[in-house]
Amino acid sequence: MTSTIIQGDCLDVLLDWNQEPFDLVFADPPFNAGKEYADGVNDRLPEPAYRNWLKERLAAISMVMKDGASLWLMNDTRHIGACQVMLEDLGLTFQNLIAWTYTNPTPAGNGNLARTWRPILYFTKGSKSAYFNAKADTLGQATLYHNPDKAKTHPVHDL
Numbered sequence: 001m002t003s004t005i006i007q008g009d010c011l012d013v014l015l016d017w018n019q020e021p022f023d024l025v026f027a028d029p030p031f032n033a034g035k036e037y038a039d040g041v042n043d044r045l046p047e048p049a050y051r052n053w054l055k056e057r058l059a060a061i062s063m064v065m066k067d068g069a070s071l072w073l074m075n076d077t078r079h080i081g082a083c084q085v086m087l088e089d090l091g092l093t094f095q096n097l098i099a100w101t102y103t104n105p106t107p108a109g110n111g112n113l114a115r116t117w118r119p120i121l122y123f124t125k126g127s128k129s130a131y132f133n134a135k136a137d138t139l140g141q142a143t144l145y146h147n148p149d150k151a152k153t154h155p156v157h158d159l
Contacts, residue, residue, distance in 0.1 A: 014057075031075055032045055073087070
């Protein structure tokens, strides 16, 4: 299936999935941060309930991934460690943790620092992805390189 958007709770969709397994999954679930969702998602669960809710969905995702498939999972820094353990328990292989930076920070509150990045876990089904391609990319921001030629492009990295 290509170029198709399926709307609904991924658990409902994936438990009934009877088509080709996925090569790639990018998951950005609710972070249990108290956000108001139009579709009635409860984003204010007790922590154990949130983790169970998330684990059910991650298990369903892993079942519809083909061998060599990649899973990119974004979540809040409060939950990313638990997410990593869940994915490892499901038999997926950790590849990397990527720090996705953005220029419009989430406001700080309750004595916390403003958030300027989100963690993204990169896992595969099997020891490596059949589809990963780390090409050099033009950078939109300064790097730690002091050599001007190296500061323009370099291989994809984790920030």
